[in-house]
Amino acid sequence: MFGFDRNQQGVLHLTWIAFFLTFLAWFNMAPFNTTLEHHAGLSADQIRILMVCNVALTIPARIVIGALVDQHGPKIVFVCLLVFSGAVSLYxxxxxxxNEFVAARLLMGVAGAGFVVGIKMIAEWFPPEKMGTAQGIYAGWGNFGAAAAAFTLPPIAAAFDPATGWRVATAFSGVLCLVWAWVYHRQAKEIPERATQFPVTLEKTIEVTSYRDLVLQVLLFLPLYGALGVFVWKLSHPSTPLLSGWEMGGLLAAVGVFCLFEIYRCLQVNLPRLKNGLHEDRHYPFQQIVVLSFVYALTFGSELAVISMFPEYLETTFALSATAAAILGSSFAFFNLVTRPSGGWLADRIGRRRVLFVLVLGCMICYWFMGEITPAWPLTAAIALCVVCSMLAQAGNGACFAMVPLIRKDLTGKMAGMAGAYGNVGAVYFLTLLSFVDASEFFRWISAYALFVLVSLMFLKSFNHLHNSFRK
Known part of the structure; x- marks a missing residue:
């Protein structure tokens, strides 16, 4: 398969299934938004809150887990994450x-960090010329878990009373995670030379190699913690106030303190290195991860946001049943298993920057036209447009992460954590925006952000020069 040897194939299949199951658990609520309104006593505003909760903690989780993966290796981290995802699903x-729903969806956001773990595992087992294809297959099949949740969990729930069916279906996704945690622990392998090839460090900040890059890293923290601040503010929104004014102020202050501490640690770690000078082999352009983080905020962030609202959007716009809307809603993630690997493959074969530019341009155009959808549209036309948009975004995910592991291999976990966190930053901002505008404006704002990303791609450097031992 694609020239992969037996060990590579084994690792790839074990890992994409693990990622698939964490995504199945992560999105096990999306097909039941209207069900929770009708049978769990939740309001539409509360459902919007839970959508944001579902992606909020993935932001810090991807950064922290990215560092843990560099430190402890992907196998043990993935096993622990699968156990955690299973336990939260049962809860x-x-x-x-x-309040219990809020706690559960906040905790479930950590499951979204499974993506970072597999990126590191694949980066360790595959060479650069196969990286895009392998990462694309891994992430494509893994992200397919979101679509699988939409079209498999509702039929399971339909076999039971509506008030309990969703509970059985979501618990089932948790049991699958627990079973695969045991399988992954028994069967997955670390590369034998890991201890010497990838230096272990306790630092969670990314090493930079110039003062300009240090400034860029500090600036990159601001949208991350800004998204957490937006989430805290959202919890105190008048329609569903979970926090008092004092509690909101305290949490916002805490977010600010954590942001300042992260900036302090970044300066503390990097300034002495820059002062003493770094070997030329360790130099790399940090702006690569900045631009790719912006890209992923668009491609994956918009995908997360649309997956979260799409079944409900179809149900209300076209007067569909909840089950039909859930099944059709899965179309926005269904082709992940093909399109994301295709994005990585095209990036390897045609040119990474060229492919990414075309895909982002396509996303911008499609999201703008999605903002023009009305109930008068034929349902087939609306679904076809959304499928094309989703395929472009998912291929963009694959093309983006065909590049991240090539920036500097010993920092793959941390860089995947940073870019991956930006995917959730995009989702938090987009879903928060959805609370204040209708679906048409929501899609148009995503299109406007795509234009910004298109401009930022002008600053993405070629990857052809990445040849030293840290980047191979």
Missing amino acids: FAQCTRF
């Missing part, structure tokens, strides 16, 4: 009060 299935 979610037992929830009865809104």
